[in-house]
Amino acid sequence: MPTSTPDALWSSPAAGRLRPVGVEVNDLARRVGNQPLLDGIELAVPVGTRALLAGVDAEAPSLLLRIMAGLARADRGTVTLAGLQRGSAIPEGWARRIGFVGADPGIPLWMTAAESLDLAARLSGIDGPDRQRRIEESLQHFQLGAIRDRPLQHAGRIILERTALAAALLPDPEVLLLDEPLRAAAPPDRLRLLRIPGERRTVLIASRYPAQQGGIVDRVILIRDGRVTLHAPIGELDAQRLPLSLRGLTALADLVS
Amino acid sequence: MILTIHVARQLWIQLRLLGILALPAIATFVAVIVDGQSGSREAGRIALAVGLATAAVLSAALVGSGFAEEIRSGAAAWLVVRAVPRTALVGAWFVLPALAVLVAFVLAGILAGLALPLALLQAPDAIAVAVILVAAAAPGLPLSAAGLVVAVYAPVRVTMVAVIGLAVIVAVPLVMLGDAAVHAASGYWLVAGMDPANRPITIGLQAIGLCMAVAGLLWGVAALLFLRRDL
Numbered sequence: 186m187p188t189s190t191p192d193a194l195w196s197s198p199a200a201g202r203l204r205p206v207g208v209e210v211n212d213l214a215r216r217v218g219n220q221p222l223l224d225g226i227e228l229a230v231p232v233g234t235r236a237l238l239a240g241v242d243a244e245a246p247s248l249l250l251r252i253m254a255g256l257a258r259a260d261r262g263t264v265t266l267a268g269l270q271r272g273s274a275i276p277e278g279w280a281r282r283i284g285f286v287g288a289d290p291g292i293p294l295w296m297t298a299a300e301s302l303d304l305a306a307r308l309s310g311i312d313g314p315d316r317q318r319r320i321e322e323s324l325q326h327f328q329l330g331a332i333r334d335r336p337l338q339h340a341g342r343i344i345l346e347r348t349a350l351a352a353a354l355l356p357d358p359e360v361l362l363l364d365e366p367l368r369a370a371a372p373p374d375r376l377r378l379l380r381i382p383g384e385r386r387t388v389l390i391a392s393r394y395p396a397q398q399g400g401i402v403d404r405v406i407l408i409r410d411g412r413v414t415l416h417a418p419i420g421e422l423d424a425q426r427l428p429l430s431l432r433g434l435t436a437l438a439d440l441v442s
Numbered sequence: 443m444i445l446t447i448h449v450a451r452q453l454w455i456q457l458r459l460l461g462i463l464a465l466p467a468i469a470t471f472v473a474v475i476v477d478g479q480s481g482s483r484e485a486g487r488i489a490l491a492v493g494l495a496t497a498a499v500l501s502a503a504l505v506g507s508g509f510a511e512e513i514r515s516g517a518a519a520w521l522v523v524r525a526v527p528r529t530a531l532v533g534a535w536f537v538l539p540a541l542a543v544l545v546a547f548v549l550a551g552i553l554a555g556l557a558l559p560l561a562l563l564q565a566p567d568a569i570a571v572a573v574i575l576v577a578a579a580a581p582g583l584p585l586s587a588a589g590l591v592v593a594v595y596a597p598v599r600v601t602m603v604a605v606i607g608l609a610v611i612v613a614v615p616l617v618m619l620g621d622a623a624v625h626a627a628s629g630y631w632l633v634a635g636m637d638p639a640n641r642p643i644t645i646g647l648q649a650i651g652l653c654m655a656v657a658g659l660l661w662g663v664a665a666l667l668f669l670r671r672d673l
Binding site for chain 1 (some may be wrong): 448452456516517660
């Protein structure tokens with residue numbers, strides 16, 4: 186396991202006051218075609234935050250998360266997640282500390298739910314009885330027990346999304362990146378599953394539908410013209426009597442600026 | 443090791459591994475039938491050479507389409523998010539099928555040796571036979587690597603068609619050029635024109651070397667493209 190993440194610091198009582206940064210992005214840029222979707226993103230998200238990432242250009246938040254997860258390349262800039270930079274992190278350390286769920290679950294469909302969780306655990310370096318315990322707990326929490334040994338190609342989208350989230354949470358990651366998570370789930374289920382516990386866990390949720398994230402996030406981040414134009418506690422929307430919507434976020438960004 | 447087992451299971455469950463292992467054996471059975479019906483040894487040998495070449499092309503198409511499916515389905519992204527190096531993924535998709543192709547061709551060669559009255563059975567030594575079989579399997583390597591290159595950006599069916607089309611484009615001029623093409627296609631050439639008095643070890647090794655060099659180059663291209671691709 187890497188020693189780059191200051192475990193001792195995070196577990197100390199001082200962590201609450203110091204608020205170390207879980208997600209740090211510096212001068213990140215990426216053009217898609219002729220359009221600069223990300224144009225010098227600067228972002229520092231404290232540990233323990235549940236943040237909504239919205240964008241006037243709907244593609245921008247998703248692209249930012251995919252760059253953070255190592256799925257898309259950046260033209261310039263750096264990303265540090267849980268104290269780790271992807272290129273220099275030990276693979277198991279990265280897989281254990283960083284979780285990502287894309288808009289498309291992406292799980293190999295020829296596997297069963299239990300097998301996909303097992304593979305996720307192995308790739309994260311989780312071995313022995315701990316692996317089996319975590320798999321069983323995940324199957325139970327995400328209500329996957331009934332289909333645990335069936336190939337996922339026969340499962341519906343709801344099951345795929347749950348399995349993807351379960352696999353991402355299995356290593357107990359410190360940073361969790363969710364791109365339009367659980368779109369197919371019923372609202373109560375969605376709320377239950379996305380209220381992810383963990384004081385030391387930082388969760389970023391990219392969504393085109395900010396209103397759906399009510400009760401899940403405590404901060405809002407807006408990307409406009411390729412830059413972060415709003416990064417505020419969600420309470421500020423209430424204070425200004427603005428709705429949790431793209432229009433509300435844009436209005437708050439105008440007020441703040 | 444985890445990735446190797448994962449790719450091997452995927453190839454097996456999706457029946458691609460079965461296809462790669464069975465195709466050379468099917469080619470051998472067809473050659474046996476042709477040999478028996480025509481009564482001509484030369485016809486049997488040519489049928490075997492053409493059959494093995496077809497098996498290599500179809501195996502490469504299976505590999506390329508499998509990798510394309512891995513990318514398109516998001517399964518490659520699922521692995522990369524868990525810090526699986528992209529080069530390792532491309533490597534696993536090349537090495538495992540290559541080993542399977544080699545095993546399949548050796549088994550098909552043994553089968554041919556038992557079933558056909560070929561010179562293969564009467565070859566002067568086992569090394570010559572082994573070199574011929576590996577040389578026959580070797581052109582499948584650059585084709586598989588070419589399939590990986592195409593698969594990085596192309597959909598599954600396009601990848602299959604592209605690999606088969608590429609094989610035809612390469613094969614036609616080679617066949618028309620005759621002896622000059624012997625280095626590139628010598629495995630099949632040697633199978634077709636096998637002569638017990640001839641020990642074609644040198645030319646077989648040259649063909650293997652050339653195929654591996656081209657395969658390595660194409661694999662590098664596939665890895666570079668995959669490193670730059672957004673998943």
